Amino acid sequence: MSTEPLVVFEAIDKFYDGSTKVVDNLHLQIERGEFLTLLGPSGSGKTTILMMLAGFEAPSRGTILFDGKPLNNVPTYKRDFGIVFQNYALFPHMTVAENLAFPLRMRGIGKSEITDRVRRTLDMVKLGALGDRMPTQLSGGQQQRVALARALVFEPRMVLMDEPLGALDKQLREHMQLEIKRLHEELGIAMLYVTHDQSEALTMSDRIAVFDKGRIQQIGAPEEVYANPTSTFVASFMGENNRLDARVRELRDGVALLQVAEGGPVIHALPVDAGLAAGASATLMLRPESLHIGRKEGAENACAGRVTDLVYHGDHVRLGVTIEGMGTLVARYPVDDRGPAVAPGDTLTVSWSARHMRAFAG
Structure with missing residues (x-):
């Protein structure tokens, strides 16, 4: 053949x-x-x-x-x-x-x-x-x-x-x-x-x-x-993503350290474009399912935020978490009796791995 x-x-x-x-x-x-x-x-x-x-x-x-x-x-x-x-x-x-x-x-x-x-x-x-x-x-x-x-x-x-x-x-x-x-x-x-x-x-x-x-x-x-x-x-087209604008502070061991906003948290992300360098602007993309509710072991990123909305979708829950200096991130997790019990107005920590957040130039 x-x-x-x-x-x-x-x-x-x-x-x-x-x-x-x-x-x-x-x-x-x-x-x-x-x-x-x-x-x-x-x-x-x-x-x-x-x-x-x-x-x-x-x-x-x-x-x-x-x-x-x-x-x-x-x-x-x-x-x-x-x-x-x-x-x-x-x-x-x-x-x-x-x-x-x-x-x-x-x-x-x-x-x-x-x-x-x-x-x-x-x-x-x-x-x-x-x-x-x-x-x-x-x-x-x-x-x-x-x-x-x-x-x-x-x-x-x-x-x-x-x-x-x-x-x-x-x-x-x-x-x-x-x-x-x-x-x-x-x-x-x-x-x-x-x-x-x-x-x-x-x-x-x-x-x-x-x-x-x-x-x-x-x-x-x-x-x-x-x-x-x-x-x-x-x-953006292949499923849902959280999108953030940031500026590169430095590249270290294949990971980009980025400042999301003046005075905001420093975020670790995986650089995608060769054009990323210290001082360059970047776009960060993070899928909702990659956000962990609570502090996940080994996750380079962890931020405190306030739950602003919660929507039940049957097999999963969509959670809006507002973080100072970053805006609102959407998290998605399966419905599970062992899952986190949260409600709008709660303060909690969300965390995610650098490899799950992509940094694109521009």
Whole structure:
């Protein structure tokens, strides 16, 4: 089996008005069998990238390779991709089975094989008993399964999905995330997934490419992108963060010592940028789950503060702690009978490790 990437984007630019780049000098490889998610806010270029790969849009500059061959002039219907959209795009006048049979008939596959493939694929998405139903007789989750089955039934080399779960409620969306992940592992085909939902990307992906303004800001395994963001944008977009402005006092043994405010506490943090030096301004980022209620053994940072708000979220509690010279930090901890009993107005200590606080230049 080839070890070359399945898809390669080489220096791709995309303009719509001749001047503003929707996609800016994209270099990206998609490996065989991997689940790659394009994650970013609206307008970051991620859907345009999927549309260019599918053939619905053409690059303004650059080349897209699929299995080593240029795709730029290959029409959409000749690209061996299954595609799933947010709005399902099912034929309302066809039954579920007929919807799945359609792409097989278009490919000239025989009737008996069509029947067999439709049955096997419906069983795969756990809809084997609903082949005679019309799309309007199905729930939103069932319609999305049919759309996914139709994308898989002709055994494509790759599946492209553009916000496919956006119309589903939270519980069903989380269930479908696991179903799609199961199908990916079972089939072993490459999947390109577009979403603006960070938890969705973290749950499903082998790798995540975080986009902003048409460029990849960071790409890597979910745990790497979440735990080790390389910019303030990625740190802010990938989950919640406390953000503070500070000035570097000194660098000591790979740790930055920073003054958050005049007369405020000196904070230890892990420097991310090479540009950090004594006297430089910095932005500090600290995730709420990294804040420990009380004085944690081995934590370089500990500050006294007053509880200003407390919100119960079922599985966890969000706590706002106001610290003199630092403002209000948000802490998050799981609901546990052994956890701290606190209330608004209480004074307590919060602590955190330097390795959990990132210091970015500027």
